[in-house]
Amino acid sequence: NAGVMQNPRHLVRRRGQEARLRCSPMKGHSHVYWYRQLPEEGLKFMVYLQKENIIDESGMPKERFSAEFPKEGPSILRIQQVVRGDSAAYFCASSPLGPQRSYNEQFFGPGTRLTVL
Amino acid sequence: QQQVKQSPQSLIVQKGGISIINCAYENTAFDYFPWYQQFPGKGPALLIAIRPDVSEKKEGRFTISFNKSAKQFSLHIMDSQPGDSATYFCAGDSGGGADGLTFGKGTHLIIQP
Numbered sequence: 001n002a003g004v005m006q007n008p009r010h011l012v013r014r015r016g017q018e019a020r021l022r023c024s025p026m027k028g029h030s031h032v033y034w035y036r037q038l039p040e041e042g043l044k045f046m047v048y049l050q051k052e053n054i055i056d057e058s059g060m061p062k063e064r065f066s067a068e069f070p071k072e073g074p075s076i077l078r079i080q081q082v083v084r085g086d087s088a089a090y091f092c093a094s095s096p097l098g099p100q101r102s103y104n105e106q107f108f109g110p111g112t113r114l115t116v117l
Numbered sequence: 118q119q120q121v122k123q124s125p126q127s128l129i130v131q132k133g134g135i136s137i138i139n140c141a142y143e144n145t146a147f148d149y150f151p152w153y154q155q156f157p158g159k160g161p162a163l164l165i166a167i168r169p170d171v172s173e174k175k176e177g178r179f180t181i182s183f184n185k186s187a188k189q190f191s192l193h194i195m196d197s198q199p200g201d202s203a204t205y206f207c208a209g210d211s212g213g214g215a216d217g218l219t220f221g222k223g224t225h226l227i228i229q230p
Contacts, residue, residue: 004160033217042123042206043161045217056216091160104149104210106218108160 002027004094004109005074012115019079019086021112025094032075033106034060034067037089049075082116089113121209123221131229136194138224140207143188147209151218152181152192155204164205165192197228 005024013019025032030051035043045059049069060067064082069075079086090113093106122141130136142150148169153161167174167181167190174181180193194201204225208218 006160035217035220040222042220042222043218045219048217058216104218105151105163105166107163108153110160 004029004092004107006092006109006112008112009110010113010115012117013082014117015083016081019082019114019116021077021079021090021092021114022074023077023092023094023109024074025092026096026107029094029096029107031095032069033093033095034075034077035091035093035108037091037111039088043091046077079114082114084116087114087116121207121219121221123207123224125224126222127225127227129227129229130197132197132199134197134228136197136201136226136228137191138205138207138226139189139191140221141187141189142209142219144209144211144219145188146211147219149210150181150183150190151208151210152179153206153208153220155206155223161206194226197226199228199230202226202228 004026007022032049034046036046037043047060047067048056052071064080066078089111091108091111093108095106124139151166152164154164155161165176165179167183169185172183178195183190204223206223207221210218
């Protein structure tokens with residue numbers, strides 16, 4: 001049973017370009033979370049998605065950032081017009097059941113390290 | 118998101134010793150407290166988790182102690198080994214879970230041979 005998959009593992013973009021990060025959840029998981037990790041910091045929640053729905057995007061910047069989880073295919077985190085401050089590791093996690101269960105066990109992917117030049 | 122405060126920031130323990138990492142939370146709605154282990158260049162891996170209806174949970178060499186009244190919980194690693202050297206994160210989650218896990222800032226643990 002493959003774990004959470006993310007690609008690319010490393011991404012280099014110049015300021016102003018777009019970054020597109022992909023996440024395939026574990027088999028049987030239909031809930032995806034995206035987190036951002038800055039150096040020497042913990043992970044910060046960005047957005048929670050179910051298939052074809054954004055459930056909570058309270059942690060995501062209002063501008064330039066968007067996320068989707070289509071009916072078919074991976075979840076995508078898109079950052080438009082990247083700036084140097086977007087350089088970070090971006091992790092997605094998947095959960096077998098949504099918050100309706102009594103606890104929210106999340107399994108993380110290996111992350112995408114974004115570097116903005 | 119309300120904070121989860123984690124200490125110490127870094128910790129050095131001799132092989133065979135006990136490593137102790139502490140966390141304190143503010144959000145009384147939290148009802149699930151996982152610990153994650155992260156190696157350099159890797160994603161966090163779920164290590165052990167506890168619900169607030171128990172005061173202690175043990176899995177192998179790893180034990181979580183939970184004090185609901187003090188809103189504190191800690192991870193104990195018994196017989197620490199060099200392979201345990203990693204960054205450890207505590208987290209909290211409310212039953213709704215819609216805003217994701219709230220993480221502490223992490224503890225860099227080094228186990229000296």
